[in-house]
Amino acid sequence: MLSAEDIRVTLGRKPVLHGIDIAAEPGKMTVVIGPNGSGKTTLLRALSGDVPYSGAAHLHGFDIATAKPWELSPWRGVLPQASSLSFPFTVREIVRLGIREGLAGGESGIVTAALARVDLAGFEGRMYQELSGGEQQRVQLARVLCQVWTPVAEGRARYLFLDEPVSSLDIRHQIQIMDVAREFARSGGGVLAILHDLNLTAMYADHVILLKSGHVHASGAPRDVLTSDNLSTVYDYALAVNRAPGDEAVFVLPHGAAGRGIG
């Protein structure tokens, strides 16, 4: 179980998070949304142990602030927004880095399976630095998947922390990667993802946390959080939430732009 209370982060002299409460349950897709600068990435970095925070954050009883890196690594993988690589590794060599020692045996099988999951079957021999941005992002996701290969271990859920996992992907791969994350949650793992796309959020989230200037503006089921009122206030822009005919899925249209344009 991942839970955090009253998380506050100050970067430099600027307070970024002002007391965030958050819980990401196993088996669910928890999605954090909010405008640029609302503190989404900072929240994820705090929960990954990358930035100091005040408040309490725990993953399966480990205090994230004080736990050793190797205590947390079996329980959560982190996909950062952007990755850099300093040496010319092949795709296989990168993905293999996600496999922890002692997990050997079928190592190459896991690499191949992970690459297939992110639609990069056959990319093992390619040089990472020669891939497109979207392909690199999916290689990194394959590496993270290797780290938490089985969603549940010793009766406890593993977690995927995803910071804008589909930001540089085309529409098909966006859906594919979101499906991978959902499947991970359906198999008992936990997913905490930052998304920008409100429609993908509506489609995939089980629980939505809407951030505004370092505060939680709203939190709950998608249909309760994704309302015209909430979104228009937080994004400071007229946004209309509609229900798709036939099913109950919500979709979001930028109302103001429509009014200003051809309409």
Added chain:
Amino acid sequence: MTFTEALSAVRPKATDEGDRSALARATIVVLAAVLVMAFFFSLASGASDASAWRVFLETLGFTSGALEGADRIVVYGIRFPRAVLGMLIGAALAVSGAVMQGLFRNPLADPGIVGVTAGGSLGAVSFIVLGSTLLAPVAAIFGIYAVPVGAFLGSLGVTLVLYRVATRRGQTSVATMLLAGIALTALAFAFTGLLIFRADDQQLRDLTFWNLGSLAGATWTKNLMAAPFILPALAISLLISRQLNALALGEATARHLGIDVQRIKIVAVVCVASATGAAVAVSGGIGFVGIVVPHLLRLLIGPDHRFLLPASALLGAILLLFADAIARQIVAPAELPIGIVTAIAGAPFFLWILLRRRGILDL
């Protein structure tokens, strides 16, 4: 079977696409074999004539008395300790380069280029010149190890300052690193110059030759001075090779993968300072080995440190034996400082790397 054929025989099959470990292992075996040959050629080559084969047989005890008189003294008394020292130094410099590049996440980091060698020189010269006066109490504690300890401390100091200056939040700026290296080198040279000013004639002669980098005067004592610093540093470097791989993805990602990044960085810095410092202490500033060797090997077997580090140790040792052979032959019966040979070969190579990376990397 040619070398290329041997390599293609172990080239990964379709299912191992992207896995260069078989190639890397084969390369290490080949390098080890070449090193053995280079070692015996090094024992045999020089002004006194003794064939490598005869030396080989005699050394392994297959023949006895094939080498006589002066030959025997030259081969075992002079060339043997010199070849061993050359291998130690070559391995130390190449592995230091590779580890430093892994630590700074940059293939241009090299102890010689960023001032770590100069810091080691300053530390060593301090003890050579002041060892019997100002630093006498300290020198007395460490005995023959005073000079390598001084070099180690000098190298360590420069590496720590460099890391603090060039790295912010786990990101190393190449430009800052190289410029800080220039400043630190200049500073270390200035203080070294100040010390040389106070040196007496005998010390001065030692220092001049030593500054250019040389294996001349290699003795078992020098091997004993260097080995306790170099061998543990090499062994410990190998132990952190997996962690250095993860570090290539950035410090945050390495931490997410379960690595205590802070500890690995400290271990890497101490290893580099220890190996570089000891190398400088006994042989002066032999440059460019640390940048040329890992770079060539990365082109061949890839950047996986589990293979890159042992392969670097072997190729570094080979390279130094060859450079030493050239240094001894080219102006025989006199000999060039080996640092001149490695600089003449290595500096253009460094420029070539810069040319290749121009445009890929902002410098």
